[in-house]
Amino acid sequence: MTLDYEIFELGDFALQNGAMLRDAKLAYKTFGTLNAARDNAIVYPTWYSGQHYDNEWLVGQGMALDPDKYFIIIPNMFGNGLSSSPSNTPEPYNAARFPKVTAYDNVKAQHRLVTEHFGISHLRMVTGWSMGALQTFHWGAMYPDMMDLLAPFCGSAKCSRHNFVFLEGVKAALTADDAFRNGWYTEKPQKGLRAAARVYAGWGFSQSFYREELDLKAMGYASLEDFLVSFWEGFFLPKDPNNLLTMLWTWQNGDVDFR
Numbered sequence: 001m002t003l004d005y006e007i008f009e010l011g012d013f014a015l016q017n018g019a020m021l022r023d024a025k026l027a028y029k030t031f032g033t034l035n036a037a038r039d040n041a042i043v044y045p046t047w048y049s050g051q052h053y054d055n056e057w058l059v060g061q062g063m064a065l066d067p068d069k070y071f072i073i074i075p076n077m078f079g080n081g082l083s084s085s086p087s088n089t090p091e092p093y094n095a096a097r098f099p100k101v102t103a104y105d106n107v108k109a110q111h112r113l114v115t116e117h118f119g120i121s122h123l124r125m126v127t128g129w130s131m132g133a134l135q136t137f138h139w140g141a142m143y144p145d146m147m148d149l150l151a152p153f154c155g156s157a158k159c160s161r162h163n164f165v166f167l168e169g170v171k172a173a174l175t176a177d178d179a180f181r182n183g184w185y186t187e188k189p190q191k192g193l194r195a196a197a198r199v200y201a202g203w204g205f206s207q208s209f210y211r212e213e214l215d216l217k218a219m220g221y222a223s224l225e226d227f228l229v230s231f232w233e234g235f236f237l238p239k240d241p242n243n244l245l246t247m248l249w250t251w252q253n254g255d256v257d258f259r
Contacts, residue, residue: 005029005052005082008113016108016258019099023090026109027082028052028075031059032067034118041071041120043110043139047130048247049239051080055132070124075110077131079246083109086183086242095242096183100249103131104258107138127151131247134159134254141256157256164252169199171248174241183242190237196244197236201228 005027013024029052034041042065044055052074059065065072076082078101086098093099114120126139126147133155140150141157156163177192179185209215215227236244 005076008117010109010112013105013109015099016102016104017100021078021084021099021101021105022093024078024084024109026075026078026084026113028073028113030074031065031072032070034071034120038118038120039122039124040069041073041114041118041123043114043123043126044072044074045106045110045126045128045132045135046074046077046080047128047132048251049080049236049244050077050132051082052076055129065127073114073118075106075113077106077135077247077250078109079243079250081240081243085240086246087240098242098246100253101246102250102258103134103138103254103256104142106250107135107142110135110139111143121146123147125149125151127153128155129153130155131251131254134251134256137256138258141258156254159252159254166199166203167248167252170196171245173199174245180241183245185241188237189241192241193236193239194233197232198228200236201232204232
């Protein structure tokens with residue numbers, strides 16, 4: 001199988017909490033061409049549960065992130081199943097033993113990719129949605145002189161208390177399934193994934209979305225239940241629960257004041 005992304009080998013990567021992510025790997029995909037001055041690059045991090053594929057809706061000729069103008073780098077967040085994650089890390093730090101990583105750690109790794117691998121010293125922009133926005137804010141705080149623009153959208157520089165509580169609901173749904181076995185599952189914790197999907201469904205779209213019945217009128221689902229099963233459960237079921245919990249911890253502990 002030919003992969004449409006590349007891997008940057010980080011080696012043994014020291015984390016913010018003092019732990020070591022051994023033989024760490026950062027998956028990434030690029031679009032466009034880096035110009036001779038190396039000043040047309042945009043970093044566009046991924047979001048909760050998303051991979052670079054899920055970011056590509058903003059990339060295209062004549063679109064906001066135009067590869068004819070810019071060199072666009074989409075780094076995959078730790079824990080998303082492509083970069084180092086519970087699901088792809090060898091024993092003994094696999095599954096429930098995967099270390100805790102922060103937004104700071106993600107951006108530190110991305111900075112190494114940008115500077116060491118691509119030889120870029122200045123970026124045109126960093127942008128991202130949701131947890132991608134959290135990482136964008138961290139880019140600005142950690143490397144404030146490195147980019148012309150920051151464009152975070154639908155995200156915050158710190159996880160609010162309300163947001164923290166919402167994520168506790170997602171976590172509880174994932175871990176309540178008997179098949180979860182404290183992270184050492186041998187079969188998919190399907191009940192937990194389906195429950196987590198329904199918890200997330202109440203937050204993933206707005207009150208206006210449901211009030212205006214856009215699941216039916218805009219997305220073409222037959223009923224609200226059809227939407228919950230087909231869209232939300234269908235979205236969560238292919239995911240690895242430990243991966244989701246790793247990124248959830250990163251989200252809950254997101255704080256641009258990382259001192």
